[in-house]
Amino acid sequence: EEQLVESGGGLVQPGGSLSLSCSVSGFTFRRHAMHWVRQAPGRGLEYVSGISSKGDSTFYAESVKDRFFISRDNSEDVLYLQLSSLKIEDSAVYYCVRGATGSGIWFDPRGQGVRVIVSS
Amino acid sequence: DVVMTQSPLSLAVTLGQPASISCRSSQSLVYEKDGKIYLNWFLQRPGQSPRRLIYMVSDRESEVPGRFSGSGSGSDFSLEISGVEPEDVGIYYCMQGTHWPFSFGQGTRLEIK
Numbered sequence: 001e002e003q004l005v006e007s008g009g010g011l012v013q014p015g016g017s018l019s020l021s022c023s024v025s026g027f028t029f030r031r032h033a034m035h036w037v038r039q040a041p042g043r044g045l046e047y048v049s050g051i052s053s054k055g056d057s058t059f060y061a062e063s064v065k066d067r068f069f070i071s072r073d074n075s076e077d078v079l080y081l082q083l084s085s086l087k088i089e090d091s092a093v094y095y096c097v098r099g100a101t102g103s104g105i106w107f108d109p110r111g112q113g114v115r116v117i118v119s120s
Numbered sequence: 121d122v123v124m125t126q127s128p129l130s131l132a133v134t135l136g137q138p139a140s141i142s143c144r145s146s147q148s149l150v151y152e153k154d155g156k157i158y159l160n161w162f163l164q165r166p167g168q169s170p171r172r173l174i175y176m177v178s179d180r181e182s183e184v185p186g187r188f189s190g191s192g193s194g195s196d197f198s199l200e201i202s203g204v205e206p207e208d209v210g211i212y213y214c215m216q217g218t219h220w221p222f223s224f225g226q227g228t229r230l231e232i233k
């Protein structure tokens with residue numbers, strides 16, 4: 001069964017950095033684009049970043065460009081998101097999601113995401 | 121980035137009645153390389169992760185009830201529910217996958233009247 005497990009969240013001060021990881025199982029990681037999506041408390045879904053299956057193309061929402069860095073390790077089946085120069089508005093639950101048919105994304109139904117709180 | 125705009129932002133519907141949600145993109149979602157449109161619809165039920173209902177404008181995910189249908193072209197899309205059921209309550213999001221980075225609409229909250 002497919003599973004995506006995020007880790008690495010926590011409390012960080014504005015301007016600080018954090019590193020998120022997503023370990024996957026149940027599917028062939030190297031064949032799928034991967035993405036990060038976030039949701040601030042009581043707010044909607046916001047696309048954050050995506051990376052191609054080989055890791056040779058990366059994309060970022062304007063709101064995080066030049067501050068966040070997405071990467072992947074296809075030998076270890078892990079997706080990463082490095083967050084830097086964090087702002088209060090980056091506080092959210094971050095979901096690791098798999099690329100899906102028709103240029104879509106798939107959320108793990110059991111996924112809890114990882115909470116990032118940016119506060120002084 | 122492509123801006124996705126949904127309307128209405130909230131909707132209260134009597135059980136068994138139809139519902140419709142609109143989604144418009146700031147630019148055409150026709151992918152130049154293959155002419156296809158990569159527009160998805162998601163439902164996030166309270167306390168749950170989002171679940172994709174529709175992809176490529178009108179293709180339903182397996183196990184999605186037939187009362188859900190998607191339509192549209194270019195930059196104008198809609199999700200229709202032919203007769204709302206209690207389990208349809210939640211927030212609906214459109215998401216474009218044509219242009220990287222992908223982008224979501226603001227969400228439409230569906231409630232039962």
